[in-house]
Amino acid sequence: KNEVEQSPQNLTAQEGEFITINCSYSVGISALHWLQQHPGGGIVSLFMLSSGKKKHGRLIATINIQEKHSSLHITASHPRDSAVYICAPYTGNQFYFGTGTSLTVIP
């Protein structure tokens, strides 16, 4: 069983749509990261969460520690949001990684 499950694996959206990516994990964590990986491979850390909710521009991330679940939302999606989004729970010593959600936003 994978320690981290993300859904959906692939997502295609029209520009302007509201997008949700879900992440469930089974390990005990001290924090959880959402990462973005663009074609070409560079990785950017979007959020680090240990509780509640964070917002940065059009991106919102939430986490429910008791339910071991986190969501990443993108409001008013744009083609430049096209990337792979990776959920990464952190145990204190290491990260576990989801397989990623590949998002394509069509103009």
Next chain:
Amino acid sequence: NAGVMQNPRHLVRRRGQEARLRCSPMKGHSHVYWYRQLPEEGLKFMVYLQKENIIDESGMPKERFSAEFPKEGPSILRIQQVVRGDSAAYFCASSPSTREQYFGPGTRLTVT
């Protein structure tokens, strides 16, 4: 403050050669993590180091792979006698603490 730097960005090695990947953490960061991303797969943790110490190497293959983070200079991930299955993107991340991490651009290793 420069970001995490990795070099080389692309590395081609023949089977049996050694590969050395370097990671210079952000200024003031004393924690370094190495990750591997195999083609069409997700990221996998390899090793977590602090200056002169390996903290967690539970993700490192038992043979041919080693990592160090000396008191001075970059962290080095060393792969001896490379095989085709080692072809992957290797990312390092640095951190000033044990939670937030900043990723480097990665080194893409191709073994021919």
